[in-house]
Amino acid sequence: xxxxxxxxxxLGNDFILIDNRASSEPCLTPAQAVQWCDRHxxxxxxxxxxxxxxxxxxxxxxxxxxxxxxxxxxxxxGIRCFARFVADLxxxxxxxxxxxxxxxxxxxxxxxANGFVTVDMGEPRLLAAEIPTTLTSPxxxxxxxxxxxxxxxxxxxxxxxxxxxxxxxxxxxxxxxxETLGPQFERHPVFPQKTNTExxxxxxxxxxxxxxxxxxxxxxxxxxxGACASLVAGVLVSQAGERYPQVNRCATVELPGGPLQIxxxxxxxxxxxxxxxxxxxxxxxx
Ligand code: ZDP
Numbered sequence: 497x498x499x500x501x502x503x504x505x506x507l508g509n510d511f512i513l514i515d516n517r518a519s520s521e522p523c524l525t526p527a528q529a530v531q532w533c534d535r536h537x538x539x540x541x542x543x544x545x546x547x548x549x550x551x552x553x554x555x556x557x558x559x560x561x562x563x564x565x566x567x568x569x570x571x572x573x574g575i576r577c578f579a580r581f582v583a584d585l586x587x588x589x590x591x592x593x594x595x596x597x598x599x600x601x602x603x604x605x606x607x608x609a610n611g612f613v614t615v616d617m618g619e620p621r622l623l624a625a626e627i628p629t630t631l632t633s634p635x636x637x638x639x640x641x642x643x644x645x646x647x648x649x650x651x652x653x654x655x656x657x658x659x660x661x662x663x664x665x666x667x668x669x670x671x672x673x674x675e676t677l678g679p680q681f682e683r684h685p686v687f688p689q690k691t692n693t694e695x696x697x698x699x700x701x702x703x704x705x706x707x708x709x710x711x712x713x714x715x716x717x718x719x720x721x722g723a724c725a726s727l728v729a730g731v732l733v734s735q736a737g738e739r740y741p742q743v744n745r746c747a748t749v750e751l752p753g754g755p756l757q758i759x760x761x762x763x764x765x766x767x768x769x770x771x772x773x774x775x776x777x778x779x780x781x782x
Contacts, residue, residue: 498780499523501532501539502581506573506773508717508753509542511560513581516546520557524782526565532781533563539781542713545574547582554597556582562712570600570658572720576613576773579605584775600658608770617721617767620728620760621656629654629662630686639732645680653729657767660691660711661725665733665741669697669707678709694722696730698741704730704749717753724767727758 502513512532516523522544524532529544531537541563548557558578560571579594593606604616621627623636631638631654638654643662653663662681666672672695681693693709706726708719730743746759756771 497782499782500778500780502584502778503539503541503776504577504581504773505753505776506576506718506720506771507751507756509573509719510540510776511571511574511577512539512541512544513577514544514546515585516548517556517585520548522546522548522559522561524561526561526567528782529561530563530565539779542710542716543571543574545571545578547578547585550595551597554595554602556594557597558603559599562710563714564712566712568659568712570598570603570721572615572617572657572722572724572769573718573771573773574720575603575605575615576720576771579607579613579615580773580775583607598658611772612770613773614768614770615720617657617724617769619765620725620767621658622728622732624654627654627656627660627691628688629660629691630688637732639729639736640738643684643686645684646677653733654691655725655728655732657721657725659721660687660689661694661722661729662687662691663694663696663726663729665696665698665730667697669695669705672707674707674709674715678715682709682711692719692722692725694719694726696726696741698730698743699750701742701744702747704743704747706749706751708751718751718756720756720769720771723749723751723756723758724760724769728760728767731760
């Protein structure tokens with residue numbers, strides 16, 4: 497039977513959204529998701545996102561399959577698309593927020609009047625065991641730790657937004673050979689669950705430029721959890737007293753697909769991400 501879907505993107509990070517409210521099991525297998533995500537033999541996307549019934553008092557549950565069929569805990573650009581999609585399903589046009597159950601905890605996207613979505617992404621997890629990584633440091637956090645990749649030592653900072661991120665600050669993101677370095681970071685033995693990999697150039701304390709290699713998806717045009725993790729990493733490195741980089745708790749993160757606004761609240765330790773989510777088309781497949 498054909499399944500209806502809607503294609504969305506958040507800054508060019510694109511997803512196939514499926515109304516799966518009738519069941520608590522996704523209607524596609526990971527193998528089918530791989531086929532649907534194929535840009536030549538399928539619909540084409542970085543991942544498939546399912547809108548499932550809420551759990552534990554939440555409005556909805558979100559599950560995602562990456563384009564390689566693996567299942568991440570969370571997806572920042574995806575959850576903005578998710579919010580716009582459920583507002584359409586419900587016929588809601590007013591500003592409202594949703595409690596969304598994910599494997600990384602409850603996320604709260606809020607529709608803004610201008611069509612943007614602000615998401616309460618929860619608190620970052622900073623302990624090595626929570627990333628998870630076997631890299632260690634005296635206070636259990638991995639801040640500017642040396643890691644050898646491709647015969648070179650990189651100073652990496654690790655942050656989990658529910659999913660793992662390994663962040664490296666560099667002088668010039670354009671000069672990083674992401675296609676060759678990305679997979680070596682992703683599958684480095686110090687990351688037992690693999691890792692998303694971000695390279696960041698600090699243009700100003702409130703303006704970062706980012707390129708990302710995503711776990712299970714490769715180079716993408718944007719990564720919401722990665723933008724949040726990178727801002728946190730910048731603040732941690734600043735607090736560690738390093739001369740470079742200096743990063744504010746509130747900044748614009750420019751991705752190849754466009755900018756996201758990120759704030760790490762000093763009062764409640766939570767991350768807030770604001771950015772667009774756009775519908776592209778609807779169709780049937782299967
Ligand atoms: O953690 C992972 O395996 C990621 N590939 C999940 C997707 C992250 C995403 N790009 C984001 O915006 O956070 C959707």
